[in-house]
Amino acid sequence: MSKIPATVVTGFLGAGKTTLIRHLLQNAGGKRIALIINEFGDLGVDGEVLKGCGEETCREEDVVELANGCICCTVADDFIPTMTALLEREIRPDHIVIETSGLALPQPLVKAFNWPDIRTRVTVDGVVTVVDGAAVAEGRFAHDEAALDRQRLSDEMLDHETPLSELFEDQLGCADIVVINKTDLLGEGGLEKVMAELRHDIRPGVQVIRSSHGAVAPAALLGLGIGAEDDIANRPTHHEREGAEDHDHDEFDSFAVELPEIGDPKAFAMQVAQVIRAHDILRLKGFASVAGKPMRLVVQAVGPRIDSYFDRPWRAGEPRGTRLVVIGETGFDRAAIEADLRRVYDRAA
Numbered sequence: 397m398s399k400i401p402a403t404v405v406t407g408f409l410g411a412g413k414t415t416l417i418r419h420l421l422q423n424a425g426g427k428r429i430a431l432i433i434n435e436f437g438d439l440g441v442d443g444e445v446l447k448g449c450g451e452e453t454c455r456e457e458d459v460v461e462l463a464n465g466c467i468c469c470t471v472a473d474d475f476i477p478t479m480t481a482l483l484e485r486e487i488r489p490d491h492i493v494i495e496t497s498g499l500a501l502p503q504p505l506v507k508a509f510n511w512p513d514i515r516t517r518v519t520v521d522g523v524v525t526v527v528d529g530a531a532v533a534e535g536r537f538a539h540d541e542a543a544l545d546r547q548r549l550s551d552e553m554l555d556h557e558t559p560l561s562e563l564f565e566d567q568l569g570c571a572d573i574v575v576i577n578k579t580d581l582l583g584e585g586g587l588e589k590v591m592a593e594l595r596h597d598i599r600p601g602v603q604v605i606r607s608s609h610g611a612v613a614p615a616a617l618l619g620l621g622i623g624a625e626d627d628i629a630n631r632p633t634h635h636e637r638e639g640a641e642d643h644d645h646d647e648f649d650s651f652a653v654e655l656p657e658i659g660d661p662k663a664f665a666m667q668v669a670q671v672i673r674a675h676d677i678l679r680l681k682g683f684a685s686v687a688g689k690p691m692r693l694v695v696q697a698v699g700p701r702i703d704s705y706f707d708r709p710w711r712a713g714e715p716r717g718t719r720l721v722v723i724g725e726t727g728f729d730r731a732a733i734e735a736d737l738r739r740v741y742d743r744a745a
């Protein structure tokens with residue numbers, strides 16, 4: 397039996413991975429695609445968003461969620477058993493797409509495809525790294541050499557940048573295709589700026605595509621036939637290059653908040669954006685229940701840029717309520733963020 401191709405979709409928090417996958421499913425042309433979705437935080441928002449999209453190609457049984465934890469650190473416990481179970485299903489998928497959490501290093505995941513039980517049945521068709529073009533243009537992942545040099549003066553051993561820029565570098569260094577997404581938000585000269593920022597982290601020969609709202613033709617992403625698991629030596633992580641053992645996620649943290657129903661979604665979104673700014677929150681996402689509305693509101697924020705839309709009616713018996721996941725750099729003041737979000741609710745109700 398031929399090996400099933402698997403595409404790894406990686407990229408930082410909120411870059412547009414789920415949006416790109418949703419577009420892929422909507423244009424799959426009859427291909428049966430199974431999804432493995434991994435998220436940071438204990439609320440499975442991405443899987444829910446995909447299942448809630450109402451497309452015939454997003455069959456609930458084809459979406460497997462690996463919530464809680466980060467795929468690159470739980471390969472043996474979570475990923476391998478999930479993949480094995482998927483491969484043992486009666487109906488074989490034509491293609492497998494794996495969405496990593498925005499905080500995951502893709503390299504350990506690609507390596508996992510060399511496990512004996514997996515290697516004979518699946519191959520990594522390619523690694524697609526989605527980049528938030530707008531965030532890069534705003535300098536969020538910038539290599540701040542001057543700052544690094546200043547820090548080195550006080551600590552000779554220091555050879556790392558911010559957790560964000562390291563992760564970004566590793567995700568780019570593993571890519572077979574880089575998708576610069578959110579081009580709709582790029583102003584004059586923005587694309588050139590993004591290209592200049594990415595250039596030194598992308599391996600030679602890697603194709604760079606632009607997209608708005610993840611609209612990339614499936615043919616450009618699937619069927620690359622690269623077999624990335626055989627090429628892992630050419631995709632070292634920052635830590636491997638530095639000779640360090642492993643990475644961990646101590647640098648990032650998340651929690652979920654539950655709030656009652658909200659009143660005015662617009663007022664809610666504006667005030668949540670203020671809380672995000674005040675606490676430098678990286679990502680906030682979840683669902684809200686709006687008083688008097690039968691539909692569920694999806695709330696998505698990447699930095700202070702916030703989106704919300706109704707996706708599907710609340711189901712009979714499904715508890716209505718507002719649940720949001722907050723992700724930030726470790727050290728954020730959880731109690732203060734929760735208190736501020738509750739105050740938003742009071743004002744928006």
Ligand SMILES: Nc1nc2c(ncn2[C@@H]2O[C@H](COP(=O)(O)OP(=O)(O)OP(=O)(O)O)[C@@H](O)[C@H]2O)c(=O)[nH]1
Pocket residue numbers: 407408409410411412413414415416442497498577578579580581607608609610679681696697698702703
């Ligand atoms: N303006 C604009 N917004 C976008 C684009 N692509 C995605 N978004 C929005 O960005 C937010 C995050 O998109 P997702 O697809 O959930 O990002 P993700 O990479 O899956 O996020 P995580 O799984 O949390 O890391 C959502 O509100 C999307 O609607 C784009 O091209 N332009």
